Amino acid sequence: MWERSLVLSAPGKVILHGEHAVVHGKVALAVALDLRTFLRLRPSGEGRVCVRLPGVGVVRSWDTPRLQALRRGFAADFDESKSPSVEQLDTLKEFAGIAAGASAPESLATLAFLYMCLAISAKYGDVPSVDILVWSELPTGAGLGSSAAFAVCLAAALLTACGAISCPLKEGESTARWTEEELTLINSWAFQGERVIHGNPSGVDNAVGTWGGALRYQSGKITPLKRVPTLRILLTNTKVPRSTKVLVAGVKEKILKFPAIMNPVLDSIDAISQECQSVLEAMPANPSPEYYPVLEELFDINQHHLNVIGVGHPSLDRLCRVTASHGLHSKLTGAGGGGCGITLLRPDTSPLAVEAAKRDLCACGFECWETNIGAPGVTLHSSSSLNAEVLHALSKS
Ligand SMILES: Nc1ncnc2c1ncn2[C@@H]1O[C@H](COP(=O)(O)OP(=O)(O)O)[C@@H](O)[C@H]1O
Ligand SMILES: C[C@@](O)(CCOP(=O)(O)O)CC(=O)O
Ligand SMILES: [Mg+2]
Incomplete structure (x- = not known):
């Protein structure tokens, strides 16, 4: 017993x-x-x-x-x-x-x-x-x-x-x-x-x-990452419900239907992950702003790719547009189709800019909060x- x-x-x-x-x-x-x-x-x-x-x-x-x-x-x-x-x-x-x-x-x-x-x-x-x-x-x-x-x-x-x-x-x-x-x-x-x-x-x-x-x-x-800098990430929940199972099955269907079109997109996402890993591992624990343009660009490219493979959602497009209007870069996270997006905050992003972005995101009916990772x-x-x-x-x- x-x-x-x-x-x-x-x-x-x-x-x-x-x-x-x-x-x-x-x-x-x-x-x-x-x-x-x-x-x-x-x-x-x-x-x-x-x-x-x-x-x-x-x-x-x-x-x-x-x-x-x-x-x-x-x-x-x-x-x-x-x-x-x-x-x-x-x-x-x-x-x-x-x-x-x-x-x-x-x-x-x-x-x-x-x-x-x-x-x-x-x-x-x-x-x-x-x-x-x-x-x-x-x-x-x-x-x-x-x-x-x-x-x-x-x-x-x-x-x-x-x-x-x-x-x-x-x-x-x-x-x-x-x-x-x-x-x-x-x-x-x-x-x-x-x-x-x-x-x-x-x-x-x-x-x-x-x-x-x-x-x-x-x-x-x-493989644990060798070194992870302190990253500030804003998480936004669009509150649009979705099922990982359905989204994963949809991507598989698209790959089977258009292998020559979809496989290069998956290869490109792979290269983005590898590039991001190199940047993160090269960054000091408390990084200066100079590392961020690359990380931001990788977010933007990957968000486009995720739309291409069919897991975007109008609510996520809106999230990206709202944060872009405050100079911030976002992508969906997880299975997409709604759910959450992440926004990268730079060390020099002012608290006022973060507050303004949060206010606009909440006005869309989204919920957002700053997170600690690791x-x-x-x-x-x-x-x-x-x-x-x-x-x-x-x-x-
Ligand atoms: N706290 C919980 N209690 C019971 N089931 C849970 C709980 N959290 C998640 N689940 C199960 O996981 C499913 C959600 O998984 P999924 O669609 O993969 O979304 P995600 O993992 O992104 O939250 C729910 O439908 C439920 O079956
Ligand atoms: C879409 C996927 O890459 C992540 C799914 O994460 P989540 O269930 O949406 O938290 C699926 C997986 O890796 O099993
Ligand atoms: Mg899940």
């Missing part, structure tokens, strides 16, 4: 360059955001696994014997190296009463939870009777990697609860992280959760959620180390 309560968290991310192209083997540069998803796991003595996801309106619970019977009934075996099969997902949908083609946030979240719970149980021993609550500071479906932060939290909690990885938080410590080997396991199971939600993810988002910081990602290869990856917390807002959210849910 599981007897400990755990609270853990994983960060969202911002992709500087390489979204979508990274799904097709190109380089992406991504940084962890100071907005996180939190998961609390508590023992429940009732022979049930209960999951509450207030962000998507899910409250579900299942008897552990029923879950065990379902897991035993699966013909195909579960493994973190294999994609969830259509048959497995269909069986889970039927079990959870989710309609065949359902793609609503609550259906995908429930399906990802069930898949990870059963798959991890099958490999490492049954997940004990627990009560799981997930709460997030991240907007859902806005390009900031909420799906990956959710999957990383679930992977870390479920692997810990069934004993596959340690519980590294010692008495008196406020936070703790897992070993590299354990993080690799968390990352690979989180990728499975992303596969359930996204269909065909690249893995960059769960890598940032697991390791945090700033990294270069290409075809599963994760946050730590998945982390265990002692309850006493959590800030008041998180504690409040966890206690009232």
Whole structure:
């Protein structure tokens, strides 16, 4: 029986360059955001696994014997190296009463939870009777990697609860992280959760959620950036809803339809990521303005490319126009089609200019805020180390 309560968290991310192209083997540069998803796991003595996801309106619970019977009934075996099969997902949908083609946030979240719970149980021993609550500071479906932060939290909690990885938080410590080997396991199971939600993810988002910081990602290869200057980034949420799964599928269709036209665009995005990496690694920790024109131009070129591959949106065009009228450069981040854009702020951008841009963006109905990047990856917390807002959210849910 599981007897400990755990609270853990994983960060969202911002992709500087390489979204979508990274799904097709190109380089992406991504940084962890100071907005996180939190998961609390508590023992429940009732022979049930209960999951509450207030962000998507899910409250579900299942008897552990029923879950065990379902897991035993699966013909195909579960493994973190294999994609969830259509048959497995269909069986889970039927079990959870989710309609065949359902793609609503609550259906995908429930399906990802069930898949990870059963798959991890099958490999490492049954997940004990627990009560799981997930709460997030991240907007859902806005390009900031909420799906990956959710999957990383679930992977870390479920692997810990069934004993596959340690519980590294010692008495008196406020936070703790897992070993590299354990993080690799968390990352690979989180990728499975992303596969359930996204269909065909690249893995960059769960890598940032697991390791945090700033990294270069290409075809599963994760390389922390050598040096990351302090970048000031304004994040704007257009609040236009969209689904990563649908956008990623749309890009694939376009590539299949026009390979000779689309592949050079993806190659160009790859070159932008590489150029940006060289500039970032050459910049001192507190860079002077001279480095910024190149970074700004790379934002502009990539934003055009993202429009070409079909993931732009009038709201994002508007965001770029508004910031350009204040001399600032923006691009979409994440899957696009709405969601969030990022605007690069120079060290010499005056607070007045930032305030004026923010005011105009808010007048469009957008929400915007300055962010800190390079946050730590998945982390265990002692309850006493959590800030008041998180504690409040966890206690009232
Ligand atoms: N806090 C959360 N609780 C439950 N499910 C979540 C949460 N955050 C994200 N999700 C799942 O992730 C999906 C959004 O993922 P996606 O379309 O990739 O957008 P993004 O990752 O950019 O936020 C939601 O539909 C939901 O299924
Ligand atoms: C479009 C993509 O590159 C990033 C998607 O990020 P998000 O789900 O929009 O936060 C897809 C991927 O890398 O799996
Ligand atoms: Mg996502």
